[in-house]
Amino acid sequence: MAPILEVDRVVKRFGGVAAVNDVSFALEPGRIYGLIGPNGSGKTTLFNCITGVDRPDEGQIRFKGQRIDRLKPHRIFHLGLGRTFQVIRVFPELTALENLLVVTTSDYDEARERARALLARVKLDELADEFAGDLSYGQQKLVEFVRVLMTDPELILLDEPAAGVNRTLLNELLDAVRQLRDQGKTVLLVEHDMKVVMGLCETVFVLDHGEKLAEGTPGVIQADERVIEAYFGR
Amino acid sequence: MKRRAPIALLVLAAALALYPLEATGYGLRVMLQLFMWIALAQSWNLISGLTGYVSFGHVVFYGTGAYASSLLIVKAGLPWPLACLGGGVAGALLALIIGWPCLRLRGPYFAIAMLGLNEVMRVVVSYYEGLTGGGNGLSLPTLDASLAIYYAMGLVAAGVTAVAHAILTSRFGLRLMTIREDEVAGEAMGIDTLRYKLYALVLSAIGPGIVGGLSARDQGYIEPISVFPLIMTITMIVMALFGGKGTIWGPVLGATVLFLFQEAVWARFVYLHQLLFGAIIVAVVLLMPRGILGVLQQKYNLPRTI
Amino acid sequence: MVGQVVISGLLAGSIYAMVALGLGLIFGVMRVLNVAHGPLLMLGAYTTFWLFQWLGLNPYLSLLVTMPALFLVGVLLQGTLVRRVVDAPELSSLLLTFGVSIALVNLAQLAFTSDLRSVEYLTGSFVVGSFAISKPRLAACAFAVAITGASFVFLRSTRLGKAIRAVSQSREVAQVCGIDVQRIHLLAFGLGTALAAAGGTLVAVMVAIQPEMGQVYTFKSFLVIVLGGAGNYPGALLGGLFLGLVEQLSSLFLTAQVNEAVAYVLLVLVLLVRPTGLLRGRV
Numbered sequence: 001m002a003p004i005l006e007v008d009r010v011v012k013r014f015g016g017v018a019a020v021n022d023v024s025f026a027l028e029p030g031r032i033y034g035l036i037g038p039n040g041s042g043k044t045t046l047f048n049c050i051t052g053v054d055r056p057d058e059g060q061i062r063f064k065g066q067r068i069d070r071l072k073p074h075r076i077f078h079l080g081l082g083r084t085f086q087v088i089r090v091f092p093e094l095t096a097l098e099n100l101l102v103v104t105t106s107d108y109d110e111a112r113e114r115a116r117a118l119l120a121r122v123k124l125d126e127l128a129d130e131f132a133g134d135l136s137y138g139q140q141k142l143v144e145f146v147r148v149l150m151t152d153p154e155l156i157l158l159d160e161p162a163a164g165v166n167r168t169l170l171n172e173l174l175d176a177v178r179q180l181r182d183q184g185k186t187v188l189l190v191e192h193d194m195k196v197v198m199g200l201c202e203t204v205f206v207l208d209h210g211e212k213l214a215e216g217t218p219g220v221i222q223a224d225e226r227v228i229e230a231y232f233g234r
Numbered sequence: 235m236k237r238r239a240p241i242a243l244l245v246l247a248a249a250l251a252l253y254p255l256e257a258t259g260y261g262l263r264v265m266l267q268l269f270m271w272i273a274l275a276q277s278w279n280l281i282s283g284l285t286g287y288v289s290f291g292h293v294v295f296y297g298t299g300a301y302a303s304s305l306l307i308v309k310a311g312l313p314w315p316l317a318c319l320g321g322g323v324a325g326a327l328l329a330l331i332i333g334w335p336c337l338r339l340r341g342p343y344f345a346i347a348m349l350g351l352n353e354v355m356r357v358v359v360s361y362y363e364g365l366t367g368g369g370n371g372l373s374l375p376t377l378d379a380s381l382a383i384y385y386a387m388g389l390v391a392a393g394v395t396a397v398a399h400a401i402l403t404s405r406f407g408l409r410l411m412t413i414r415e416d417e418v419a420g421e422a423m424g425i426d427t428l429r430y431k432l433y434a435l436v437l438s439a440i441g442p443g444i445v446g447g448l449s450a451r452d453q454g455y456i457e458p459i460s461v462f463p464l465i466m467t468i469t470m471i472v473m474a475l476f477g478g479k480g481t482i483w484g485p486v487l488g489a490t491v492l493f494l495f496q497e498a499v500w501a502r503f504v505y506l507h508q509l510l511f512g513a514i515i516v517a518v519v520l521l522m523p524r525g526i527l528g529v530l531q532q533k534y535n536l537p538r539t540i
Numbered sequence: 541m542v543g544q545v546v547i548s549g550l551l552a553g554s555i556y557a558m559v560a561l562g563l564g565l566i567f568g569v570m571r572v573l574n575v576a577h578g579p580l581l582m583l584g585a586y587t588t589f590w591l592f593q594w595l596g597l598n599p600y601l602s603l604l605v606t607m608p609a610l611f612l613v614g615v616l617l618q619g620t621l622v623r624r625v626v627d628a629p630e631l632s633s634l635l636l637t638f639g640v641s642i643a644l645v646n647l648a649q650l651a652f653t654s655d656l657r658s659v660e661y662l663t664g665s666f667v668v669g670s671f672a673i674s675k676p677r678l679a680a681c682a683f684a685v686a687i688t689g690a691s692f693v694f695l696r697s698t699r700l701g702k703a704i705r706a707v708s709q710s711r712e713v714a715q716v717c718g719i720d721v722q723r724i725h726l727l728a729f730g731l732g733t734a735l736a737a738a739g740g741t742l743v744a745v746m747v748a749i750q751p752e753m754g755q756v757y758t759f760k761s762f763l764v765i766v767l768g769g770a771g772n773y774p775g776a777l778l779g780g781l782f783l784g785l786v787e788q789l790s791s792l793f794l795t796a797q798v799n800e801a802v803a804y805v806l807l808v809l810v811l812l813v814r815p816t817g818l819l820r821g822r823v
Contacts, residue, residue: 078424091411342634354801475635515635
């Protein structure tokens with residue numbers, strides 16, 4: 001099967017420093033991938049390059065065979081690639097429901113039904129008409145999560161979904177991610193919580209100082225000496 | 235409440251329509267100006283209140299409309315109602331031309347660019363003396379159309395408020411608000427923020443364009459300083475802020491309260507009046523950033539579409 | 541011709557650079573666009589005028605008064621008003637300083653009237669070869685260079701100066717390093733205002749003093765910051781000189797009135813083409 005996402009020798013510099021330095025990998029559809037690495041290793045920058053927030057200085061990024069590294073974020077979204085953010089970015093003065101509604105251009109009633117269904121899936125249907133800014137941290141995280149699903153994207157990038165989330169909520173999220181995979185979607189997540197990554201992801205990429213250090217199943221990665229060194233110092 | 239509102243509005247509209255029968259020349263003038271300020275404050279609200287992109291030079295659309303419409307009357311012989319609509323078109327075109335590059339800038343940069351734009355237009359108008367009469371101004375053929383202009387201004391004020399209502403109750407409005415709330419997230423969620431900002435700016439320029447034309451027709455004479463004054467931008471902003479930006483009736487409330495107060499109390503003392511406006515802006519930003527309606531909305535849990 | 545333009549440009553540019561550095565400090569440290577910067581410059585000019593009028597004080601000596609006095613005004617503004625909107629959406633600080641600027645200009649109108657004033661202290665030019673160098677401009681440039689130079693020494697070498705630069709780069713990191721960010725904010729605003737005041741004093745000898753005189757300096761300072769890059773303090777210097785040169789150059793081809801618009805057009809152009817500035821800076 002053709003890869004759904006190809007990151008091809010991407011380089012991104014800020015000032016004189018290469019935040020992402022010649023990184024390449026490919027994602028097969030229908031699997032859950034993890035991206036890990038110590039702080040400052042370039043994970044978020046890479047995410048930003050993939051989603052169009054930043055433009056790579058060198059290299060290409062292809063989604064379903066089509067180049068996306070020069071497209072604006074909203075175009076990339078409409079091609080079927082969605083993301084959540086490390087720092088929650090819900091629209092605080094819109095209700096939870098409205099947060100989802102703004103995303104689609106489809107028929108209003110249809111969109112409303114879909115939004116309510118998605119909120120129900122994460123047990124937030126009671127709070128649909130609350131302002132997103134008034135919800136708890138965990139609830140906001142869930143809203144952001146289902147918001148991305150409104151247009152049924154094929155590839156979903158999750159930026160630290162487990163950060164600051166309690167156990168129960170985390171399990172719900174992880175279940176939801178597995179459900180997505182079972183539906184044929186592809187998920188790439190950036191995470192610091194190793195238990196989450198090892199328990200959820202089928203393949204893991206490791207970044208260190210902007211370079212791809214290793215790639216493999218969780219078991220292989222955990223045993224890789226270079227990875228251990230990167231995390232715990234030389 | 236919901237069923238009574240349209241009736242109340244109809245009654246109000248009827249009262250305003252019949253007002254000229256009873257009014258003195260001065261009274262007519264006052265209401266005419268009030269309509270103008272409502273239209274201006276509400277128009278400013280469409281871009282700055284909804285998207286959060288503060289337009290510091292919004293009067294540029296007013297001035298452009300004034301000149302475009304006056305030139306259409308003087309040089310092309312158009313009847314003034316059509317010419318004023320032309321003023322609106324001119325405002326919209328300017329918004330399109332300037333918005334396309336400038337709306338890519340972030341908040342403060344856009345605000346200053348708009349401020350600069352106002353000055354540039356003033357200089358441009360002065361420069362093309364042959365066409366616009368430059369610093370000597372432009373005179374329109376004498377005509378007393380106060381009554382007709384009263385109704386025209388009223389229609390524009392109502393129209394812009396109706397547009398605000400339509401936007402705030404639609405998904406289009408929600409999308410505009412995401413620009414204010416979190417533009418990066420909006421982009422990530424598939425909203426072409428540049429396009430939406432452009433729509434909002436163009437919509438916000440039509441009102442001032444038409445009103446500029448109407449004002450020019452009413453006064454019979456315009457010159458660069460009179461139609462591009464910073465004080466008009468300031469007044470629009472104060473009115474919308476005070477009443478509540480981002481709401482439907484906020485600008486109407488703010489315009490009404492501040493204008494009537496101004497007329498009754500301090501219009502004679504120009505500098506004091508402007509000083510007070512400056513102080514009000516500071517006070518509103520610090521104490522009630524959402525304006526009067528915003529405060530009421532929070533206190534009594536009123537809907538957003540107020 | 542060209543030589544004259546270059547000289548005039550550099551002389552004018554040095555003042556732009558100094559005043560813009562003031563705005564740049566405030567923007568760099570707090571991300572607040574101080575729309576009241578021009579009116580603060582105007583207050584400096586008026587202070588110099590009144591000191592000259594009543595006490596016969598040498599305008600250049602009055603720098604010793606206007607700079608500290610307006611430093612305090614700046615600290616007051618920051619401490620009472622601006623502090624409350626530093627963390628609010630940028631829109632709020634923009635509107636706040638806008639409100640303050642309107643208030644200041646109109647206070648000046650009420651207090652001083654819009655009659656034009658001037659400080660007749662130094663007039664005329666030196667003639668050197670085929671160049672005419674205006675005396676007040678030269679003096680202004682000399683002081684501007686001295687003050688700006690001192691500012692840079694302060695920023696580079698003193699503990700407080702380094703703290704300012706640290707906060708400009710990252711407030712969180714600076715806090716973690718034990719820097720009292722609130723104090724730095726006060727200091728930066730005060731310094732920024734003092735630099736504006738210095739500009740007002742120097743300019744008072746050359747131009748007509750009236751309440752609205754500052755507006756154009758707010759704008760040009762902003763342009764200089766954009767040219768040099770936000771947070772890039774040396775960039776502000778180059779930006780200021782650049783603006784001075786461009787204005788003088790274009791005055792050869794354009795009428796005085798149209799020349800006013802040059803700065804504005806330049807700003808729009810730069811914002812569109814390279815919003816991070818001609819040098820490297822953060823948007």
